[in-house]
Amino acid sequence: MNLCDIRTVRELLAAFGTGTKKGFGQNFLINAAVPERIAEECCDARDSVIVEVGPGIGCLTAELAKRYKRVIAFEIDKTLMPVLKYTLGSFSNVEVINEDILKVDLPAVLAEKAAGERVSVCANLPYYITTPILMRLVECGAAFESITVMVQAEVAARLTAAPGSADYGAITASLCYYGVPKKLFTVTAGNFMPAPKVDSAVVRIDLYRDKPVKPKSPDLFFKVIRAAFGQRRKTLTNALGTAFPTLNKEQLSDALTSLGFDPRIRGERLSTAEFAALADALLPLLPDSTK
Ligand code: SAM
Numbered sequence: 001m002n003l004c005d006i007r008t009v010r011e012l013l014a015a016f017g018t019g020t021k022k023g024f025g026q027n028f029l030i031n032a033a034v035p036e037r038i039a040e041e042c043c044d045a046r047d048s049v050i051v052e053v054g055p056g057i058g059c060l061t062a063e064l065a066k067r068y069k070r071v072i073a074f075e076i077d078k079t080l081m082p083v084l085k086y087t088l089g090s091f092s093n094v095e096v097i098n099e100d101i102l103k104v105d106l107p108a109v110l111a112e113k114a115a116g117e118r119v120s121v122c123a124n125l126p127y128y129i130t131t132p133i134l135m136r137l138v139e140c141g142a143a144f145e146s147i148t149v150m151v152q153a154e155v156a157a158r159l160t161a162a163p164g165s166a167d168y169g170a171i172t173a174s175l176c177y178y179g180v181p182k183k184l185f186t187v188t189a190g191n192f193m194p195a196p197k198v199d200s201a202v203v204r205i206d207l208y209r210d211k212p213v214k215p216k217s218p219d220l221f222f223k224v225i226r227a228a229f230g231q232r233r234k235t236l237t238n239a240l241g242t243a244f245p246t247l248n249k250e251q252l253s254d255a256l257t258s259l260g261f262d263p264r265i266r267g268e269r270l271s272t273a274e275f276a277a278l279a280d281a282l283l284p285l286l287p288d289s290t291k
Pocket of ligand 1: 024025026027028029053054055056057058059060061074075076077099100101102124125126127
């Protein structure tokens with residue numbers, strides 16, 4: 001069965017009394033070469049367990065199951081469960097769990113089902129919640145080796161942007177704390193059913209085992225990043241002044257100058273490591289409640 005054949009997709013959904021749901025961000029792949037390539041490039045170790053978010057009718061799941069040790073897939077749409085039972089029935093190494101990825105306790109599930117195994121993530125993400133899912137995956141504490149996601153092309157550009165570029169933002173600086181994001185390839189809108197308005201791209205993030213940037217207070221580090229990009233047009237001194245009202249302008253410009261920055265610099269020019277250094281410089285100046 002070709003799970004990317006558009007007629008097969010339509011017939012399967014109709015046969016099980018369901019259809020594509022916009023509310024769940026369902027844009028199914030209809031070109032078999034795409035899930036094959038994503039599965040091929042998402043992970044280096046074939047003995048890995050792959051966590052998939054949103055298997056849909058299972059086209060990417062099947063390609064992952066062919067290549068890796070096991071697949072644990074989380075699908076929110078319960079009407080797809082019987083479809084997946086049918087399409088993936090021949091794979092003994094696939095488990096589909098009917099859960100919202102934003103609500104499931106991933107470390108607990110993995111401790112139960114994949115203790116001691118190498119684990120990576122692979123997903124064609126629902127576009128309406130790309131960033132929350134991605135941030136949950138990196139923040140949840142599960143020891144993933146890599147996370148490969150298909151996202152809208154403009155989001156892919158943001159995830160992989162260099163400091164100082166127009167696409168660089170809070171998500172880029174935060175993500176680079178956890179790992180190294182790299183764009184793998186573009187997938188044009190015509191490869192999906194229904195076709196979205198924009199093209200997509202696949203991004204792979206290789207996660208650090210030992211993070212090279214170690215801010216003294218990770219909470220403050222993320223707060224500084226959010227402050228810097230929350231008011232992008234302001235200088236960093238002014239943006240930080242709004243976010244940390246107990247600090248005066250002189251303290252902020254002194255902190256920036258001590259790190260070798262012009263106090264008129266904008267936050268978008270700072271790398272992840274520089275945000276960490278800035279947060280460390282502000283830490284002793286702040287009351288405990290804001291750290
Ligand atoms: N993997 C399939 C493919 O590539 O054709 C479907 C991808 S489709 C873009 C996104 C999938 O994520 C849908 O199956 C949708 O129901 C599922 N989904 C949406 N929100 C979800 C959530 N919060 N948790 C788990 N799955 C979700």
